[in-house]
Amino acid sequence: MEKIINYFDDETRLEGIFFPCEENENAPVVLVVPTYAGRDQFTIDKAKSMNALGYSGFAVDMYGEAKIGETPEENMELMNKVLSDRPMLQKRMLLAIEAAKAEAGVDNSKIAGIGFCFGGLCVLDTARTGIDIAGVVSFHGIFNKPGNTDGNKVKTKVLVLHGNDDPMVPHSDVNGLANELTEAEADWQIHAYGSTSHAFTNKEANSPEMGMAYNPDADRRSWKSMTDFLKEVIG
DSSP: OOEEEEEEETTEEEEEEEEOOTTOTTOOEEEEEOOTTBSOHHHHHHHHHGGGGTOEEEEOOSSSTTOBOSSHHHHHHHHHHHHTOHHHHHHHHHHHHHHHHHHHTOOGGGEEEEEETHHHHHHHHHHHTTOOOSEEEEESOOOOOOSSOTTOOOOSEEEEEEETTOTTSOHHHHHHHHHHHHHTTOOEEEEEETTOOBTTTOTTOEEGGGTEEOOHHHHHHHHHHHHHHHHHHHO
């Protein structure tokens, strides 16, 4: 049974949804971080799907009060408020981890995070802070550095699942992320899918003119890569 989990960034109430694994009260937990649309049904469904893999799922709220945008313009406005303050973004991720840990009764070695688009950037930023959780997975995420984590060692294992034709992530950013993670002594992987653009896991993505399109093969392959990675890092 899903459970609403309230946690706070100062005065801002953040509303996560926890999906406990019924077979294991103290199962590993996977945080699911949303796209720029906020903690929407896509995010909730992905968090719930963690139960089928033997994990508890935690749908993360990055905007507060479970806000979701009604239009792409509203989504951008909500995202940019958080994206413009990367220390706050990182703080909200760490708060979500603490809330999930408290609810699931597990330690950092049994916690992972996955994120989609904006959420991919969020989980990468989490790793960049130097926190020692088991692993993070970025699906069609954004790679630009936050500017406040240079010199940190990345202790979290990192898997990046990327569409090679994503117009939001030039090839120079892919190389830049590889160099950054190597310099940070991370255990990292980057999987690039050919003829694949942004938002390739989202069946509602149908704007090829904007570089966003669902790709069933990349969706299936990336999910398999994620499940193998999670099995390795959290069991």
